[in-house]
Amino acid sequence: MNILDLKSKKILFELDLNARQTDKEIAKKVGLSREATRYRIQKLVEEGYINNFITILNSMKLGFDWYRTFFKFQNTTLEKENEMIEWLKKYASWIAKVEGKWDINTGIFCKNIYEYRDVIEKFLLRYSKYIERYKVAVITQMWHYHRDYLVSKGQKKSKAEVMGFANKEEYKTERIDKIDYKILEVLLKNARMKTIDIARKVKTTEIVVRYRMKKLIKKGVILGFRSFLNIQKLGYQYYKLHLTLQDLTPEKKERLFNYIHRHPNTVYTTELVGGADLETEYQVKSNEEFYQCLQELRKEFGDIIRDYEFMQYTKEYKFTYLPEISFS
Secondary structure: OOOOOOOHHHHHHHHHHHOOOHHHHHHHHOEEEEEEEEHHHHHHHHHHOEEEEEEEHHHHHHHHHHHHHHOOOOOOOOOHHHHHHHHHOOOOEEEEEOOOOOEEEEEEEEEEHHHHHHHHHHHHHHHHHEEEEEEEEEEEEEEEEEOOOOOOOOOOOOEEEEEEOHHHHOOOOOOOHHHHHHHHHHHHOOOOOOHHHHEEEHHOHHHHHHHHHHHHHHOOOOEEEEEEEEEOOOEEEEEEEEEEOOOHHHHHHHHHHHHHOOOOOOOEEEEOOOOOOOOEEEEEEOHOOOOOOOOHHHHHOOOOOOEEEEEEEEEEEEEEOOOOOOOO
């Protein structure tokens, strides 16, 4: 069996749509038996195509801001870089290796700017001689697209999951308690875990887990459940594109976003305060494919793209959307 044949790619896509689907539900959609589907999922995990199964949260709903920080190193060694990355892991929710203008990209959840300031000051106090420069932006919205490219080269048909808020009418912080938090902790490590097993870990009943999960989804705290894929092993490269825009009327913005939302290879789009006007990320088979995506975008929107820069992600060191919360 070719582990990456069309059937397996369809399984990967279904797990990316909703990792909590049962083997039976996925089997029906891809045209396999439940046993064959379960076997393929196990092989995809064992052979490293799937790193784990993650839960996407709207952490802003929990009262956190997300500070995106790029760092460029200087006068350093690989050992020192690894030491700095290990230090940042204590605070950052996401860390990725970057090739290009920067060396690493991080995302840090904080309750306010003062918490973020304290983290950065601690980091710079310890490592400032190894930092040439850094750049901070605050993420206001982030679109998480599904990987339609696994099964189709046409326009996306799946709907993105959006972290953050579009306007002030949406601003609302949701309160969670220790049980909710423990459930989220378990789901972050394994989004496919059965509710009975979650209940054992949380030390509550399955009925409570089902009710709490349903409530967290309804409140918009849980956005979705995904497979965290090993992109390089799947044969894809990962690029991030920063766009500086001009003359962006509401109509032009809507047209640009619709284009990006429908593109089969986009995986994230981010709006921020600070930094680029818009960031979008692509997973493609080659440099040439990315350049083609870029040229098509510039051809379509050359009147509003004033400037751009891009970089390549080569490794992700940490990924979680659950900030640390203390309960008194």
